[in-house]
Amino acid sequence: MDFLKIDRIHHTYFTKTSAVTALSDVSLTVEEGEFVSFLGPSGCGKTTLLSIIAGLLSPTEGDVTLKNQPVQSLQHDIGYMLQQDYLFPWKTIEENILLGLKVAGRLNEENRETTIRLLEEMGLVGVESQFPKQLSGGMRQRAALVRTLATEPKLLMLDEPFSALDYQTKLKLEDLVSNTLKSFKKTAILVTHDIGEAIAMSDRVFLFSAGPGQIHKTFIIPKELRDSTPFDARNHPAYSDIFQTIWKELESLGTKDEY
């Protein structure tokens, strides 16, 4: 059974004066526990597709099923990690992390223990009583991910989560996030413009072309890279081959200023 099935999705935005086709005939599947990336130029429909998967937007045509259930309304058990951490500045890290569980009326001993394990995995033990402004950007992003994972989402969507961080922090966070998602056996979709990040973190990469957005090609990341941490994958001999292959495909789509 496919964990997530996207079947012949087509989406057109209609405005008073125009119609913009954001996605055309997009089909893909994601297996449980898999980490996939959506890579492509600005405007190729990545955000539109995430919104459709989350049930925030109804596609013009096509179907999405998550764990064999049709997605027809907002999915509450999808977690997000975004470019901004959206932590509440007036709450401590612990209060921020437990907020989602409290609001859902699901705070109990078991998921408190899960939260402690997550704090350990993400190297955040000791900062629970601090406020977000006392933490670095990377630490705040880690706290935001703990808050998301604490609610045990079925699927995690990572929408350019590292793009506002400095390069060193981004590399360290890639490793931490990847290890944590593997140890919690999470299924995840990463949206990124960064070929290296997509290769280092994913099992498969879907390369989108723009205008309208379509899947141009799917790349299976070599096993030796998948078995490595993202940092080690970037330094593996197989990395440059797959990087070149994806780069050439991107170039064949037409170079855009964004690249």
Ligand SMILES: Nc1ncnc2c1ncn2[C@@H]1O[C@H](COP(=O)(O)OP(=O)(O)OP(=O)(O)O)[C@@H](O)[C@H]1O
């Ligand atoms: N609400 C909207 N109304 C009209 N057109 C829209 C709307 N949202 C997106 N679009 C258009 O749909 C296309 C796909 O947009 P989308 O934001 O999904 O792309 P994207 O790949 O996420 O871009 P980026 O990488 O810049 O975030 C673009 O041409 C965009 O201008």
